[in-house]
Amino acid sequence: MERILEAKNIWKSFQKDGKNKIEVLKGVSLEVFRGEFFCLMGPSGVGKTTLLHILGTPDKPDKGSVRYFLDGKEIETQNKSNDELAKLRNQKIGFVFQFHHLLPEFTALENVALPLIIAGEKEKVALAKAKELLTTVGFEQRFENKPAELSGGEQQRVAFARALINRPEIVFADEPTGNLDSKNTEQILDLISRLRKEFSITFVVATHSSKVASAAERIARMKDGVIFEISTNEV
Ligand SMILES: Nc1ncnc2c1ncn2[C@@H]1O[C@H](COP(=O)(O)OP(=O)(O)OP(=O)(O)O)[C@@H](O)[C@H]1O
Numbered sequence: 491m492e493r494i495l496e497a498k499n500i501w502k503s504f505q506k507d508g509k510n511k512i513e514v515l516k517g518v519s520l521e522v523f524r525g526e527f528f529c530l531m532g533p534s535g536v537g538k539t540t541l542l543h544i545l546g547t548p549d550k551p552d553k554g555s556v557r558y559f560l561d562g563k564e565i566e567t568q569n570k571s572n573d574e575l576a577k578l579r580n581q582k583i584g585f586v587f588q589f590h591h592l593l594p595e596f597t598a599l600e601n602v603a604l605p606l607i608i609a610g611e612k613e614k615v616a617l618a619k620a621k622e623l624l625t626t627v628g629f630e631q632r633f634e635n636k637p638a639e640l641s642g643g644e645q646q647r648v649a650f651a652r653a654l655i656n657r658p659e660i661v662f663a664d665e666p667t668g669n670l671d672s673k674n675t676e677q678i679l680d681l682i683s684r685l686r687k688e689f690s691i692t693f694v695v696a697t698h699s700s701k702v703a704s705a706a707e708r709i710a711r712m713k714d715g716v717i718f719e720i721s722t723n724e725v
């Protein structure tokens with residue numbers, strides 16, 4: 491199996507109230523294989539979101555390395571400038587955040603098209619591509635609605651479409667089914683499975699949901715700042 495990502499000995503602490511330092515990650519190591527559905531579990535506050543932000547490069551570890559394997563090249567993220575990392579994220583990495591972060595004043599369609607427009611695409615082309623992708627994720631007809639006018643499941647599909655619009659190779663999703671009922675959760679899981687088949691996209695998903703975990707290929711469990719177990723699901 492081909493690796494797409496390798497993290498070695500990741501440490502991260504935060505300063506709380508300006509003085510008390512808390513060590514959140516204390517030597518996390520993991521590999522993710524191309525095209526796999528990798529799931530991260532553990533109690534609230536254990537550091538799942540923190541780890542996703544470090545793996546996805548918006549955040550940096552205090553110690554340790556995050557390495558990508560893309561286009562036949564090895565990319566050592568600590569040797570890259572912030573601009574280079576922003577470009578890497580824009581071209582190769584998608585994010586679905588714990589709180590979806592759709593922009594409230596823009597329509598569903600505009601929210602999805604925005605990353606393309608930011609990347610320099612013409613607005614008309616970006617909107618057409620966004621429409622196509624929204625249809626692919628099972629979101630139709632409500633293109634002109636703003637996030638507040640959509641259900642939680644619809645908002646989450648918009649967030650997925652936005653994460654996918656630049657055709658990333660790897661998507662980090664933080665609690666993507668957090669507020670969804672079981673029917674909407676299943677739709678998101680179907681969507682993940684379809685995107686993996688059609689586009690070989692790799693998914694790294696943090697979740698509390700055993701339903702989501704049972705759809706993953708491997709489950710990493712976190713406790714006390716480390717991954718203490720990685721199990722493989724029988725399919
Ligand atoms: N920017 C920050 N500044 C200070 N402390 C932080 C910061 N980000 C996270 N933390 C702390 O780090 C710890 C881990 O937080 P994190 O959000 O990664 O947990 P989590 O596993 O994602 O939890 P949940 O399941 O509730 O989403 C928590 O104690 C949190 O308060």
Ligand SMILES: [Mg+2]
Pocket residue numbers: 538539540588664
């Ligand atoms: Mg979290």
